[in-house]
Amino acid sequence: MSFLSATPPRPLRRAGATTGRCGVLLVNLGTPDSTRYWDVRRYLSEFLSDRRVIEINPLLWQPLLQGVILTTRPFRSGAAYRRIWNTARDESPLRSFTRAQAEKLQGEFLSDGPLIDWAMRYGRPSVAERLQALQDQGCDRILVVPLYPQYSATTTATVNDQVFRALMRMRRQPTIRIVPPFPDHPLYIKGLAHSVRRAVATLPRAPQCLVASFHGLPRRYVKAGDPYPAECNRTMRALRAELGLTAREFLMTFQSRFGREPWLEPYTDERIASLPARGITRVAVITPGFLSDCIETLDEIGTELREEFLHAGGEELTVIPCLNDTPDAIRLLHALVRENMFQPAP
Ligand SMILES: C=CC1=C(C)c2cc3[nH]c(cc4nc(cc5[nH]c(cc1n2)c(C)c5CCC(=O)O)C(CCC(=O)O)=C4C)c(C)c3C=C
Ligand SMILES: [Fe+2]
Numbered sequence: 001m002s003f004l005s006a007t008p009p010r011p012l013r014r015a016g017a018t019t020g021r022c023g024v025l026l027v028n029l030g031t032p033d034s035t036r037y038w039d040v041r042r043y044l045s046e047f048l049s050d051r052r053v054i055e056i057n058p059l060l061w062q063p064l065l066q067g068v069i070l071t072t073r074p075f076r077s078g079a080a081y082r083r084i085w086n087t088a089r090d091e092s093p094l095r096s097f098t099r100a101q102a103e104k105l106q107g108e109f110l111s112d113g114p115l116i117d118w119a120m121r122y123g124r125p126s127v128a129e130r131l132q133a134l135q136d137q138g139c140d141r142i143l144v145v146p147l148y149p150q151y152s153a154t155t156t157a158t159v160n161d162q163v164f165r166a167l168m169r170m171r172r173q174p175t176i177r178i179v180p181p182f183p184d185h186p187l188y189i190k191g192l193a194h195s196v197r198r199a200v201a202t203l204p205r206a207p208q209c210l211v212a213s214f215h216g217l218p219r220r221y222v223k224a225g226d227p228y229p230a231e232c233n234r235t236m237r238a239l240r241a242e243l244g245l246t247a248r249e250f251l252m253t254f255q256s257r258f259g260r261e262p263w264l265e266p267y268t269d270e271r272i273a274s275l276p277a278r279g280i281t282r283v284a285v286i287t288p289g290f291l292s293d294c295i296e297t298l299d300e301i302g303t304e305l306r307e308e309f310l311h312a313g314g315e316e317l318t319v320i321p322c323l324n325d326t327p328d329a330i331r332l333l334h335a336l337v338r339e340n341m342f343q344p345a346p
């Protein structure tokens with residue numbers, strides 16, 4: 001008996017090669033484990049040592065970062081994190097919302113659907129750990145969802161880097177697919193518009209002006225090719241159209257400047273503080289560059305900016321929450337997963 005005739009007909013697919021479970025990994029930026037100095041310092045050190053985030057020669061940057069910046073900044077950031085901390089779970093809001101998104105998204109699928117997990121680009125749980133955990137549960141195909149509506153090399157690309165860095169250490173790699181950014185996904189825009197309408201409807205007096213504040217970026221990065229502001233413009237165009245508002249009625253600004261070099265303008269704080277002098281004392285701010293509330297929305301806008309606005313003569317600053325773990329957010333994430341999921345095996 002020749003070994004050829006003894007060999008059973010070869011299946012087109014090797015059993016198990018494409019029939020394993022699919023996994024979904026939601027990835028957010030990251031956050032410190034506690035508000036204590038060393039935890040904040042460790043987190044900031046990892047974040048600000050990423051060469052996609054700080055494009056300065058490390059020989060110049062690292063002494064500055066490990067010296068003066070990380071000696072002082074964790075005190076200021078720690079105080080800000082303490083103001084917004086989720087004390088019930090003893091964790092930052094960004095971590096709570098990311099976990100809740102993953103849990104609620106899992107609830108949208110039947111028991112044989114994809115396994116949903118979550119990770120942080122900086123800090124815990126790490127991307128490598130959760131990719132491995134998905135693979136250990138039988139996922140041979142993993143869909144990665146960077147939780148940033150607009151693409152930037154400083155956010156989306158560094159998530160992708162981290163995923164492939166983890167894969168470099170795996171002998172048996174899962175198949176990976178990455179969900180594209182979603183700056184004007186109809187469900188994102190509908191969710192944002194819904195948040196605006198709901199917030200405005202609950203106010204005793206309507207705001208005179210609506211402001212969309214996006215996270216900023218050094219201008220230098222944009223000149224070098226980062227498409228982030230164009231992505232923000234896509235969100236703005238779609239959201240203004242959905243709400244029927246003009247650029248004068250619905251302003252676009254950039255917040256969270258870090259360091260001294262010029263960032264994208266107009267700066268949120270300067271623009272909003274200038275409004276009372278023009279008779280605008282009631283403002284509502286939405287932050288469409290963030291899917292979840294975090295230190296940048298809750299503290300920088302909700303605390304620091306509010307103080308500045310009131311100090312400049314403003315009367316009411318309404319901060320419209322991010323989509324967080326609302327049904328609108330889960331509907332969006334569910335659609336992003338369905339639209340980008342691996343095809344079932346034929
Ligand atoms: C050069 C520095 C920074 C760049 C570039 C940058 C881009 C960028 N960041 C986000 C989203 C988030 N940033 C957050 C916090 C945060 N960002 C920076 C600096 C840069 N960000 C710092 C130093 C911090 C830490 C907070 C502080 O100390 O002030 C967060 C929130 C994290 C949390 O735990 O709540 C988010 C989210 C985007 C979208 C972006 C570029 C488009
Ligand atoms: Fe940031």
Ligand SMILES: [Fe+2]
Pocket residue numbers: 256295296300
């Ligand atoms: Fe900030």
